Amino acid sequence: MLTRRLFTKLSAAGLLSNAAASPVFAFAPTEKNLILINLKGAMDGLHALVPYADSDYRKLRPTLGLSGPGTKGGVLNLDGHFGLHPALQPLRALYFSKELLFIPAVSTQYRRRSHFEAQNMLQGGGASPYQQKTGWLNRAMIQMGMSPSRLGLSLGPTLPLIMQGRADVRMWSDSRLPQAGEDFLTRVGALYDDDPVLRKAFTQAQEDTASASMMSGMRLGNGRLELKTRAAVSILKENNGPRIAVIEAGGWDTHYAQERRLNKLFAELALAILLIKTELGESWKNTAVMVVSEFGRTAAENGSKGTDHGTGGLAILAGGSVKGGEIRGKWPGLSSRALLDNRDLAPANHLESVFKSTLIEHLGLSDSQVADHVFPDFESIPVITDLYQ
Amino acid sequence: MFSKETLIATNRFGLGANLDDISKARVDPKKWLKAQISLDHTSPKAFAGLATSRQLLEQAFLNRRIKDEDTKKKIRKIRRQQFNKALLARLINQIETQQPFAERLVMFWSNHFTVSRTRGFIGPAIPAYENEAIRPFIFGSFEDMLISVAQHPCMLIYLDNISSIGPNSIGGIRREKDLNENLAREFLELHTLGAQGDYTQSDVTNFAKILTGWTVVRRPKNQRVPAGTFQFDNRIHEPGPQRLLGKDFNQGRKAQGVEALKEIARQPATAKLIATKLVRHFVNDTPPARAVDMISRVFSETNGDLAEVSKALIKLEVAWQQTGTKIKSPEELVISTFRALRGEGPVSLPRRRLLFAALKSMGQEIFHAPSPAGWPDIEVEWVAPESLMRRIEWIHEISQQSSTPSRPLEIFKNTIAPFASDKTTRLIRGAPSREDGLALIFSSPAFQRR
Structure with missing residues (x-):
């Protein structure tokens, strides 16, 4: 473990870059927290927030469709039209205490059905796949002002595109490998002097280990959402620590046996959101949890009790900062005329609007910062107002 | 001391230098690489005694029907041990091999046609998948590799083709079943034409129809075709001609899929995608356009002859200019x-x-x-x-x-x-x-x- 003592020593020896070596820890520029949970593989929004009262719903999903409220295994009623999948039951209380809202039929501007292109647009925030080389959250953090203690936090050994860019990001992942000694690490630092890429990553890793000792004992398994969430929350609780965390959760590409798999994944997701609320305590009131996925799935079930790649999906916002208790945005319905290409829930709402609103209403960026620097390609896409307190 | 060419041959094209590599490569690094193309790489001695994918999948299908929890657990343990054994043998071979360029290409192509343990059922069989569907073809034709991958039970299970059923097939009508387009989409997007390729949703749907019936035996009817083997099942194959990439495929049964795969392998977009990925791997993260064009041309002109493509990679001047352009995985x-x-x-x-x-x-x-x-x-x-x-x-x-x-x-x-x-x-x-x-x-x- 790198200690603060070594960190100072390395700084003094000029082994760390200037920006990172500053001993002064300024205050983080915001007290607001944002935790973005990216459900990779395309979550079936229609199975989470179920339009049970829509007459076409059961026709499209004869075996996968959930029954109405009050029946065995049926949905939990929210507003007489939509119901919640029973495995998401813990979210229902948050909805009625106005700490959670849903935006159905939501999508980025992407209209083909590739996970990889769609994730690239979701994270890069560009108008076409691979157009943006940095992540929109990273561009937003630059606008929020640089801080020696980094604003961004990413869980896992590698950095997702949404967090890549000029603003440095804190990282955390577990390790069962024994730590290398201080003397050795100092020598490695010197090895990397002339290799900018390795030097930058190494320098950042040094700083992270300097303050993450409390996390020892936590083990990040194969993408277990709960552990990542616990790690994220405990780092967000640091004074002047990161404020914006990105957590990736896989397994949502349910082409087969969707019922069984989503039962488990929904329960894990609901638990993670509840955990954030409990563990953050007081700062929950300054927090927004944004749950998104690259697109939705086909309105109709496929031949193997699953669903294929679609378009309109579902976004969930939770937190004390959210104006909850509502289902927001337009609902296009499930009639064959309303479906996109006669197969997908139509993309009636823009995910970019939700992102913009989060940056402006929740994190306090100005309209022009967002328009000019974060989403330069989406000037014409409006903000959804009143998502946040 | 050794030359820059020796360094690049052993580290960039090979799997990392040691005394043995350097002493063999230093005389003529490019010749050392080319010689590896003609040597037999198909059955490394470290792989002796490893189970086949058929054995491992048969075990998995049988285990599904076993009720007793203790027996189930025991079988799961055996499967895990078999996987670990194969993983270790693979690493030992990668370390000991005299043909590190060939082994690098096995890794490259196996990653191109990824099958992942995220689907636990096939997990233990994936090393066998690599040896059966990928390894024999790295210096063969791309088309053959594509067809062998498309027929491999691991791929058919991983990308859900075993549950894709033609809605108008006998099985589809009787059981009211439908398509699962996962394999068809990823084949076009990831393995051949690329996401930028010129295809539409109806190409994906029609290709999925063409591939219906490409499935895996689950409950064997006779000894000759045990569980875990590939089979074409006409009862779930969508009948009739299909239109794909502007062409009509009128063949019946399995031939329709084989012809479609051949057509896709011949598309210029496929040559471009493969060339881009290879140049990225052997030259630089940002593949130089001229190098991509050169490899793409060789791929097209030789109808995807991967021995010729591999030789062309060695000939790429731009691959020999700068050291250390690629970070090792x-x-x-x-x-x-x-x-x-x-x-x-x-x-x-x-x-x-x-x-x-x-x-x-x-x-x-x-x-x-x-x-x-x-x-x-x-x-x-x-x-x-x-x-x-x-x-x-x-x-x-x-x-x-x-x-x-x-x-x-x-x-x-x-x-x-x-x-x-x-x-x-x-x-x-x-x-x-x-x-x-x-x-x-x-x-x-x-x-x-x-």
Whole structure:
């Protein structure tokens, strides 16, 4: 473990870059927290927030469709039209205490059905796949002002595109490998002097280990959402620590046996959101949890009790900062005329609007910062107002 | 001392230099690589006694029907042991091989046609998938590799084709079943035309129809076709002609799929996608357009002859100009470290925890790519603060435990010495211990790159 003592020593020896070596820890520029949970593989929004009262719903999903409220295994009623999948039951209380809202039929501007292109647009925030080389959250953090203690936090050994860019990001992942000694690490630092890429990553890793000792004992398994969430929350609780965390959760590409798999994944997701609320305590009131996925799935079930790649999906916002208790945005319905290409829930709402609103209403960026620097390609896409307190 | 060409041949095209590699490659590095194309690479001796995918999948299908929990658990344990055995044999072969260029290409193509343990059912059979569907074809034709992958039970299960049923087939009508377009879409997007390719949703749907019936035996009807084997099942095959990429496919049964796969393999977009990925792997994260055009042309002109394509890669001048343009993936780092540490005798490896669990914490759990797109092949995806620290911790631990008879400076001389920076050389020479000396070699930029 790198200690603060070594960190100072390395700084003094000029082994760390200037920006990172500053001993002064300024205050983080915001007290607001944002935790973005990216459900990779395309979550079936229609199975989470179920339009049970829509007459076409059961026709499209004869075996996968959930029954109405009050029946065995049926949905939990929210507003007489939509119901919640029973495995998401813990979210229902948050909805009625106005700490959670849903935006159905939501999508980025992407209209083909590739996970990889769609994730690239979701994270890069560009108008076409691979157009943006940095992540929109990273561009937003630059606008929020640089801080020696980094604003961004990413869980896992590698950095997702949404967090890549000029603003440095804190990282955390577990390790069962024994730590290398201080003397050795100092020598490695010197090895990397002339290799900018390795030097930058190494320098950042040094700083992270300097303050993450409390996390020892936590083990990040194969993408277990709960552990990542616990790690994220405990780092967000640091004074002047990161404020914006990105957590990736896989397994949502349910082409087969969707019922069984989503039962488990929904329960894990609901638990993670509840955990954030409990563990953050007081700062929950300054927090927004944004749950998104690259697109939705086909309105109709496929031949193997699953669903294929679609378009309109579902976004969930939770937190004390959210104006909850509502289902927001337009609902296009499930009639064959309303479906996109006669197969997908139509993309009636823009995910970019939700992102913009989060940056402006929740994190306090100005309209022009967002328009000019974060989403330069989406000037014409409006903000959804009143998502946040 | 050895030449820059020797360094690049052994590290960028090979799997990491050692004394043996350098002494063989230094005379004529390009010839050393070319010779590997004609040697037999199909059954490495480390693989003797490994189970076939058919055996492993049959076991998995049978286990589904067993009710007794204890028996189930026992079988699961056996399956896990078989997987571990195959994983270890694969690593040993990658370390000991005399054809590191061929083994690198096996890894490249197996990653191109990723099958992942995210689908636990097929997990133990994935090393066998690589040996059966990929390995025999790396110097054969791309079309044959594509067809062999499309018929492999692991791929058919991984991308759900076994549950895709033609809605107008006998089985589809009787059981009211429908298509699952997962395999058809990923085949077009990831394996051939690429996401930028010129195809539509109806191409995806029609291709899915063409591929209905390409399935795996689950409950065997006779001894000759046991569970876990590929079969074409006409009862679930969507009848009638299909239109794909502007062409009509009027063949019936399995021939329709075979012809469609051949057509896709011949598309210029396929040549372009494969060329781009290969040039990215052997030249630079940002593939130079001229090099891509050259490889793409060879691919098209030879109808996807991968021996010719591999020779063309060796001939690419731009691949021989600059050292260290590519960061090693965690897997490449582990293989090259053990190749460097290896003496004359058989390789000795540490406990499993320091092999596959360590790779997982570096961000690359073997045969467990997060999606069908496989592992990334660019620097920014592999170099992050956390994963770099895991690399350094691993190197440190391996160096502490190493019983290599060679002195660090000998290993340095036979891997990267002529092209390490003065600073690296100074730090390695000034290492306080033998262990730290080794660890500094493997941590150095010249070793982390290829």
